[in-house]
Amino acid sequence: GDIADGLTRGVETTVNTVSEAFFEPVIRLGVTGLSRAGKTVFITSLVANLIARGRMPALRAAADGRIKTAWLQPQPDDTVPRFDYEAHLAAMTGATPFWPEGTSGISELRLSLRVQPRGLWGGMTGPKTIHLDIVDYPGEWLLDLGLLDKDYATWSRETLARIENRDEARVYREALETANPGAKLDEVEAKSLAGAFTAYLVAARESGFSDCTPGRFLLPGDLKGSPVLTFAPLPEQNFARGTMGREFSRRFEAYKREVVKPFFRDHFARIGRQVVLVDVLGAIHSGPRAVEDLRQAMSDILGAFRPGKNAFLSQVFLGQRVEKILFAATKADHLHHSQHAQLTAITNALLRDARSRADFAGAETAAMSMAALRATTEDRIEKDGRALDVVRGTLESSGKRAAFYPGRLPDDPSRLLNPARQGAEAWLDADYEVMRFAPQPLELRPGDGPPHIRLDRAAEFLIGDRL
Ligand code: GDP
Structure with missing residues (x-):
């Protein structure tokens, strides 16, 4: 009786541990970017949307209904601070929402997903568990490389x-x-x-x-x-x-x-998928010098993903590599969607230099513009007899709700990035300065994650192939 039970349980425990180690895949997703790029908001909204699974049509596994459940679990690294998901989510989705405190060091969160595998084989095997370990760390630390x-x-x-x-x-x-x-x-x-x-x-x-x-x-x-x-x-x-x-x-x-x-050895070298968040709009607004400087910083940050170029990195990577890197321009909700393509083109151009020089050891890269927590709605107004694509939002400073036109981005990114022409033109000099929006109060129904722009596309690129 008891002894046999105990043994069976003992055997089960062993089998569970073994099966967990061997059959439950782990995706280690790094989230980085310079301070205020939007890391904290990104992780909070991504996790909330994965748990809710409602607002993620471009994430195929979610759209197909193959993600059965998603839940938080204790993370594998006991000495790394836990990403304070609950507090950040409460800030963003409370009755009077506010932006959470940004990233100030490394932190980690494990989200586990129960996923029905794709295709015929998937129908036969039943759902499997996949762990997503999200590692949040300041981009400034990469520059130290x-x-x-x-x-x-x-x-x-x-x-x-x-x-x-x-x-x-x-x-x-x-x-x-x-x-x-x-x-x-x-x-x-x-x-x-x-x-x-x-x-x-x-x-x-x-x-x-x-x-x-x-x-x-x-x-x-x-x-x-x-x-x-x-x-x-x-x-x-x-x-x-x-x-x-x-x-x-x-x-x-x-x-x-x-x-x-120690940071590169203990944390960075174990990351398999990486998103680099970039406040492209903020740099454009600050002016040509800031854009040029951001381009340089991105190039330095990318250096960290080229282990071949650095003896120390080659040694800590030990043949492992980052498989995918996404560069995402954040806060795209400051712009009407008619300008998102320009923002993506600029982000691509900002990185082109670094990307073409880089040998990413086969890592797949992509650029996109997105907003992890959409704080505006779109509208079209008449001004001086012209139609203007604007966004409406509530100003953090005054609590006033109004329509804003941030200015126009160039269709040709080289007009912004070519040093010879910099200074000649100013971009985003209209309303952008005052456009610090408060998060909107939300009425989320069950199954609704926080509203976003292309967060699902980002997730599909980063982890879709593993679900
Ligand atoms: P971190 O320092 O990289 O962790 O940056 P945060 O995630 O704290 O974001 C910094 C600030 O950018 C926030 O306090 C917001 O003001 C703004 N922000 C971040 N994401 C969004 C977004 O999706 N939309 C808008 N409108 N603002 C954002």
């Missing part, structure tokens, strides 16, 4: 050249003039220089610049105040032992070794 090939002197030289004429760096440049890096290390001075440099990075990010390394200076997490984050670029080099300059150089190496490498 570029630091691995650089020593402190090179990084200092390049950074100082870049910030020479930037207003955002004025205070840091002044701080450098009075600094004395050749003198004995003084932690107070070190902290104040690092603080001024961090303030520059923060201001640069706010102005729309994307080339802001070291990435952890912006999103320090629990490293805040530690020596690996207490250094800054210095003009002269070849410092004697015991000086601040020598110590900064040592800390730069420690940053690469203790912060950058």
